[in-house]
Amino acid sequence: MLQSPNDILIEKSLHFxxxxxxxxxxxxxxxxxxxxxxxxxxxxxxxxxxSKLTIGNLNDEFQIKDPTLLQYYHLVRKVVQSAFExxxxxxxxxxxxxxxxxxxxxxNTKLKSCHRSLLQQILSAPSMTNTCHNLTQHQADN
Numbered sequence: 402m403l404q405s406p407n408d409i410l411i412e413k414s415l416h417f418x419x420x421x422x423x424x425x426x427x428x429x430x431x432x433x434x435x436x437x438x439x440x441x442x443x444x445x446x447x448x449x450x451x452s453k454l455t456i457g458n459l460n461d462e463f464q465i466k467d468p469t470l471l472q473y474y475h476l477v478r479k480v481v482q483s484a485f486e487x488x489x490x491x492x493x494x495x496x497x498x499x500x501x502x503x504x505x506x507x508x509n510t511k512l513k514s515c516h517r518s519l520l521q522q523i524l525s526a527p528s529m530t531n532t533c534h535n536l537t538q539h540q541a542d543n
Contacts, residue, residue, distance in 0.1 A: 403437050413437055418525045427455040428473035428537065432528045435480050435488075445487040456492045472529045494534075
């Protein structure tokens, strides 16, 4: 979800067409949020997540031992440095993250004959394999 200070809300649901762990999914969501924020011209934002591991990693409080999560960490850092003036990573309680949980469930459901304003994206591969170049190239093009 991307929410502006004047309460404009853009919601996006991700469907993974590849096997991913919960921690990898957390990073994919942050990457998708950063990409969406960059596309609409955001320069300063706060990313909120209920994942203590992801927060600890991105705030350099926890050592990253998993090589895949380390690649995600570097990709997020690269995107943040190339596209934003300020990004804060903030932990929230799971009970405060209900809307995000609903969006994650929507990724696996589709109602027939229903009109939606929800953005839904299918990721066919992890972000490190197909978007690292695209995310950083966008900054070079602007």
